[in-house]
Amino acid sequence: MLTGVIDMTLDERKKRILESIIKDYVETAEPVGSRAIVKKHNLRISAATVRNEMADLEDLGYLEQPHTSAGRIPSESGFRYYVDCMMERETLVDDEVELLQKILKDNLQDWDEVIQSIGSFLSQVTRYTSFIIVPTIKFDEFKYIQLVPVEKGKAMVIVVTDTGVLMHRRIDVPESVNSRDVQSINEVFNRLFAGKKLTELRRTDLQSLRDDLKKRKKAIDSMLEAIDNLTENTGEEKVVISGILNMLNEPEFKDLEKLKKILTILEADTALKNLLPEASGEAVDITIGRENRLDEAKEMSIVLAGYKVFGEIGRVGVIGPVRMEYWKAAGTVESVRTIIDEVLKKHYHG
Amino acid sequence: MLTGVIDMTLDERKKRILESIIKDYVETAEPVGSRAIVKKHNLRISAATVRNEMADLEDLGYLEQPHTSAGRIPSESGFRYYVDCMMERETLVDDEVELLQKILKDNLQDWDEVIQSIGSFLSQVTRYTSFIIVPTIKFDEFKYIQLVPVEKGKAMVIVVTDTGVLMHRRIDVPESVNSRDVQSINEVFNRLFAGKKLTELRRTDLQSLRDDLKKRKKAIDSMLEAIDNLTENTGEEKVVISGILNMLNEPEFKDLEKLKKILTILEADTALKNLLPEASGEAVDITIGRENRLDEAKEMSIVLAGYKVFGEIGRVGVIGPVRMEYWKAAGTVESVRTIIDEVLKKHYHG
DNA sequence: ATTAGCACTCAATGAGGTCGAGTGCTAACA
DNA sequence: TGTTAGCACTCGACCTCATTGAGTGCTAAT
Numbered sequence A, B: 001m002l003t004g005v006i007d008m009t010l011d012e013r014k015k016r017i018l019e020s021i022i023k024d025y026v027e028t029a030e031p032v033g034s035r036a037i038v039k040k041h042n043l044r045i046s047a048a049t050v051r052n053e054m055a056d057l058e059d060l061g062y063l064e065q066p067h068t069s070a071g072r073i074p075s076e077s078g079f080r081y082y083v084d085c086m087m088e089r090e091t092l093v094d095d096e097v098e099l100l101q102k103i104l105k106d107n108l109q110d111w112d113e114v115i116q117s118i119g120s121f122l123s124q125v126t127r128y129t130s131f132i133i134v135p136t137i138k139f140d141e142f143k144y145i146q147l148v149p150v151e152k153g154k155a156m157v158i159v160v161t162d163t164g165v166l167m168h169r170r171i172d173v174p175e176s177v178n179s180r181d182v183q184s185i186n187e188v189f190n191r192l193f194a195g196k197k198l199t200e201l202r203r204t205d206l207q208s209l210r211d212d213l214k215k216r217k218k219a220i221d222s223m224l225e226a227i228d229n230l231t232e233n234t235g236e237e238k239v240v241i242s243g244i245l246n247m248l249n250e251p252e253f254k255d256l257e258k259l260k261k262i263l264t265i266l267e268a269d270t271a272l273k274n275l276l277p278e279a280s281g282e283a284v285d286i287t288i289g290r291e292n293r294l295d296e297a298k299e300m301s302i303v304l305a306g307y308k309v310f311g312e313i314g315r316v317g318v319i320g321p322v323r324m325e326y327w328k329a330a331g332t333v334e335s336v337r338t339i340i341d342e343v344l345k346k347h348y349h350g
Numbered sequence C: 001a002t003t004a005g006c007a008c009t010c011a012a013t014g015a016g017g018t019c020g021a022g023t024g025c026t027a028a029c030a
Numbered sequence D: 001t002g003t004t005a006g007c008a009c010t011c012g013a014c015c016t017c018a019t020t021g022a023g024t025g026c027t028a029a030t
Helices: A012-028 A034-040 A047-059 A076-086 A094-106 A111-126 A179-193 A198-203 A206-212 A214-233 A256-267 A269-275 A326-348 B012-028 B034-040 B047-059 B076-086 B094-106 B111-126 B179-193 B198-203 B206-212 B214-233 B256-267 B269-275 B326-348
Strands: A129-134 A142-151 A154-161 A166-172 A238-242 A285-288 A300-309 A312-321 B129-134 B142-151 B154-161 B166-172 B238-242 B285-288 B300-309 B312-321
Touching: A012 A034, A012 A047, A012 A076, A034 A047, A076 A285, A076 A326, A094 A111, A094 A326, A111 A129, A111 A238, A111 A312, A111 A326, A142 A179, A142 A214, A142 B142, A142 B154, A154 A214, A154 B142, A154 B154, A166 A214, A179 A214, A238 A269, A256 A269, A300 A326, A312 A326, B012 B034, B012 B047, B012 B076, B034 B047, B076 B285, B076 B326, B094 B111, B094 B326, B111 B129, B111 B238, B111 B312, B111 B326, B142 B179, B142 B214, B154 B214, B166 B214, B179 B214, B238 B269, B256 B269, B300 B326, B312 B326
Parallel strands: none
Antiparallel strands: A129 A238, A129 A312, A142 A154, A154 A166, A285 A300, A300 A312, B129 B238, B129 B312, B142 B154, B154 B166, B285 B300, B300 B312
């Protein structure tokens, strides 16, 4: 029976025992027995005492027993309690920080590379599967627009925004359009759009533009369509996943059916985006097992943080089994987020 | 005993039996017994006769027995014989062809999208894992070079080649460089490079260029470095893989260790490129089991064909278990290759 | 050459039996 | 009152052994 009063704060000994069980279980993936604990963590009490405490912890819902004659494993509430009330994050060591910073600096010219590198770094350090959601960068202004003829009847529209994003589309142009036409089209477009807000562009009186350049109507139409297309397409967040293989090492996913569920989620960008909680500012957010929205992910845990790019919030984190090294994962994700923010601020915001 | 003479060409009845065994085995993944065959494919002979023939086929090395009291399964030589001497490719039906063509047309503006779509189409139709290797396009000529200032001290170098490839790099420029400088730099670069072969560029007398524009030396150096960088980086073929999940459905990979091996290969671009045979012109190439170079892929089969882009050869195909529907895979890969070639020719070569 | 018949083989399946880690309870102890 | 030793009990893991049945190879008849 309980002591009558339900105490949210556990006494030190219970905490110590809960922690021991969590550490052992996370390491071995096996139920933990009373004797094993006393030995390994050399607590100065007997196994019988531990058993009593364990019974209490079970009543509180922090532990559970797979079957009568097995040891205890932490319940999801157990992990939750640990994460909320006891855990200390294990941030990256200096070497790792340096390594990451170096990786980033080496790839700074190419934004895609940066993301990839961070992802694979994160998954390597944590040994879980990492994900990075790159937010839609809602650029405000066109910086630069250019039509480049590529071959007969084909051209490429290049748009650069003030946030340094480059987009392109191939379009068809009438073969009659010559290089002088192209040049004047470019001039017109740049004069018209450069520095304009996206929202303004949408209201731009396209009609007048068409009238203005009736002769090259066809080419201009294509170009406008392409630009429209480009600006629409930025609606999609990009998802980068790394270290899926790490999943296979977790004993909880030796069951092919479970594995398939997980991989299915990871393969479908939309499902994953749906699963991940919103990044709420700075904090590292931890979602444990059944706390997850998707049924298919009820046996997974997610550790995630938000980072800022050009005013938008992106998400970065890891996903793994409920039996996760939360201390390491949370610390690493936090460090990585900080470093991303720093690097971005320094190199992309001027 | 054999008939004495070793005949490479099997008689009709043996062929029929071999084929039946292959079809059944591919479908069920279970050893096939003599009775089952007679029934299912209603051959007009008795099980005992089939048994005799099967014994012969085993002596020839085309069948093997997991253990005495099991049925037979095709050996790798068996599959090889079937593929070489008997198989008829099952090409895409019209609906599928149309679907693919539609998918391609919808995504034509973006080369990356095209590749992705083809990959996922291929893996969906075959139910195996598909791969596409996009070759290095060794562009010959610079079409267009542009330096676009993005924010203070930062700019973007954009290069378009005559093959319609767009590349970019972010670079640092001294803050003193103003928009007039940028314009004149652009003019110089375009005058100098446009239409130049890559090889020529490397020999271009950069010294004179520098002298010419001493004042903007810093910016120009950065730009040259970026361009150099870009042209070097094209050394990497791109690898796109799709439908990895299909692997999980194959009973031969229910063993986690095997699965891990395969996924490891698929995750490492270099390993995969190494594994895949060179695409030899037009033909569909089939590699069965131990014919593969990598030890880790001795239980896999690969069906692959080459396609041409701008004179370079790319590779497209599927990878799956030795127990593969070669007829379907080969036919599909062939169809897809043809369609890629057509679409590329029509839309990218002018 | 083909086939029916039959003895033989061997993986798969399931039923007992043993083992041991781990528990819960009770009674003794500080 | 909290802690501990002792002990009976539980139950999954593992081993063994017998049964089953699909499938074979061989032999003798057609």
